[in-house]
Each structure stands twice: as C-alpha cells, then as structure tokens.
Amino acid sequence: MDERIVEGLVDLGLSRYEARAYVSLFQQEPETAEGVATAAEVPKGRIYDVLNALTERSLVRSDDERPKTYTVVGAARAVDRLLETRLDELDEQRVDYERTAERLRRSLSSLETDESDAGFSTSAFHHDEARELLLDRFEAAEESIRIVVDEATARTEGDEELDELLRRRVDEGIEIRLLLVDAAERGSELNGEGFDVRVVDPDRQPEHRFAVIDGAEACIEVVRPVSPDRLLAVVDFRNNQPARELAETFEALWDAATPAEQGA
Known part of the structure; x- marks a missing residue:
C-alpha cells in the first residue's frame, strides 16, 4: 500500500484506518468488510465503524447483499469532497481564532497600565x-x-x-x-x-x-x-x-x- 497516498488522505481529514481502508478498496473492489480489514490491516472489531464513517462521508458505497460488499467513489470526486470538507473546517477554525484573538485584545488591553510616569x-x-x-x-x-x-x-x-x-x-x-x-x-x-x-x-x-x-x-x-x-x-x-x-x-x-x- 502506498503510504504517501495514505498520508495525503490523513492530511485531508481521514483517520489512518479510514485512509487505509479506502486505498485498499481502490486496489480490490467490491470487497467485504472482512476482506477490507485484512487488506488494510484494520482490526476487525473496528472495520464496520471505519466503513460506516467512509460511507457517511460519501466516499464509499455498499450494497444490500449478505455479506455486504463495499465499493469506492471515484478518486477525483472523493478528493474534492475531502478538500471541500477540510476547507470548511479550516474556515470555522479561522473564525474561532479571530474571535479568540478579539477577546484576547480586549482582555489584554484591560490589563495595560498607564505608563505616563514610567520611563x-x-x-x-x-x-x-x-x-x-x-x-x-x-x-x-x-x-x-x-x-x-x-x-x-x-x-x-x-x-x-x-x-x-x-x-x-x-x-x-x-x-x-x-x-x-x-x-x-x-x-x-x-x-x-x-x-x-x-x-x-x-x-x-x-x-x-x-x-x-x-x-x-x-x-x-x-x-x-x-x-x-x-x-x-x-x-x-x-x-x-x-x-x-x-x-x-x-x-x-x-x-x-x-x-x-x-x-x-
């Protein structure tokens, strides 16, 4: 598995298990949860949470068969969705940081003393x-x-x-x-x-x-x-x-x- 791709997906907001599961599905799909867990080296006790998270992000689809199998959304659409989500998160963080900075300005200003007599x-x-x-x-x-x-x-x-x-x-x-x-x-x-x-x-x-x-x-x-x-x-x-x-x-x-x- 190409760890550079995994690291890129992690940078865009996926957990490491999610990234490995997503990449493994690209290499072999459709695949069962058990097959994904084995290929991606994700603990079997965690694999359904991982695949459900990817499904909620609209990065993975599943069928209604038994056992259920999973496929991936195309690379370009998946990366665009991850990027859009990440940028939205960063915008929210920026707004939070700006609010924090404004509160700090007011708080620190209130601590300033009159230096008129202090050289x-x-x-x-x-x-x-x-x-x-x-x-x-x-x-x-x-x-x-x-x-x-x-x-x-x-x-x-x-x-x-x-x-x-x-x-x-x-x-x-x-x-x-x-x-x-x-x-x-x-x-x-x-x-x-x-x-x-x-x-x-x-x-x-x-x-x-x-x-x-x-x-x-x-x-x-x-x-x-x-x-x-x-x-x-x-x-x-x-x-x-x-x-x-x-x-x-x-x-x-x-x-x-x-x-x-x-x-x-």
Whole structure:
C-alpha cells in the first residue's frame, strides 16, 4: 500500500484506518468488510465503524447483499469532497481564532497600565528585528505618528509593508506627519492620502532617522555605515527624557520645514 497516498488522505481529514481502508478498496473492489480489514490491516472489531464513517462521508458505497460488499467513489470526486470538507473546517477554525484573538485584545488591553510616569527604553538589533520593532510601535500608536523620512528609508526592503501600515493607520484616524529629508518624490506619492508631508530645511537636516509616536515615545533608527538602506538597530524610548527631547526636535524641524507640494 502506498503510504504517501495514505498520508495525503490523513492530511485531508481521514483517520489512518479510514485512509487505509479506502486505498485498499481502490486496489480490490467490491470487497467485504472482512476482506477490507485484512487488506488494510484494520482490526476487525473496528472495520464496520471505519466503513460506516467512509460511507457517511460519501466516499464509499455498499450494497444490500449478505455479506455486504463495499465499493469506492471515484478518486477525483472523493478528493474534492475531502478538500471541500477540510476547507470548511479550516474556515470555522479561522473564525474561532479571530474571535479568540478579539477577546484576547480586549482582555489584554484591560490589563495595560498607564505608563505616563514610567520611563522605558528598549532596542532591537539586525535589520529584520529592528524593522519589526519599528512597525510594532507604529501599530501601537493611539493618536499620532511623526516620521523623519530620507532616501534610504524609501529604498528600505519592506517599505511597501510600511506604506500599507501607515495608510491603514490614517484610515483609523491616526494623524501622520512625514518630514522628508531628500526624498520629495516619495512625499508626492503619499501626499493627498491623509498624510501631512513637509520637506526639512536643508540647513537643519537631522543626522539620524527617527520617529515620534503619540508625542511621548520615540524610535531612533541606526543604519549600517556602508548600507544606509539596512538597519543596524532601532532604539525605542518611552515616556522619558530622550523621548521628550526627540518629540521637541521633530516639532522644531516641522515648524521650519516646507510643505511638500511647494518644496518638490
């Protein structure tokens, strides 16, 4: 018996005994329950339960003779039925998971404490981990996101994911300001989509890319010296002096900046 076929049927929802019985009937049908049990190596005490289960799935048919014999439904129809059933089960599981996730969001949110007086700093190293920290903090914003954007940012791998996240956050009511250093063409793409975009004063360009979240949190991006489109690290400051200073720095740069449509 081809165990690869058995494993495939198991993946589509059959028990191992059901799969072996089904495959054995393909190799020799019609067959009695006893014959199936022998060929499929299914315990005789279990074979009727197995064949009844296959019949209920419309994968096997039986006659009214004594002893009863069994035949299989064609391969294509059988596999399609198994696949349809499996996908329906997965859809139900997905709905259950989504409900569980929503309950967890509400429950975990109720456990969150006010961090207004509790300073906190963390960091993530290497590009993927640093990028994930940055996206996570943008996702957590409740009111506003301020980002210094330079040409390297526009080239950064995964930038499409960033744009998609920011567009969704705008749709959710988050105020987003983009301060362009040397990528005005990027600003023109995003301008008019709910983003407020300005070009920084050339005499006041910051040395590092950074972002400010809700006016009380700031992320500094540290890029690789020879690959400025790859992150070396992201340092996240929350509710402490560095965060407040970076928030003030952004506002000062913003006030001195030029609207993108005028500076392009």
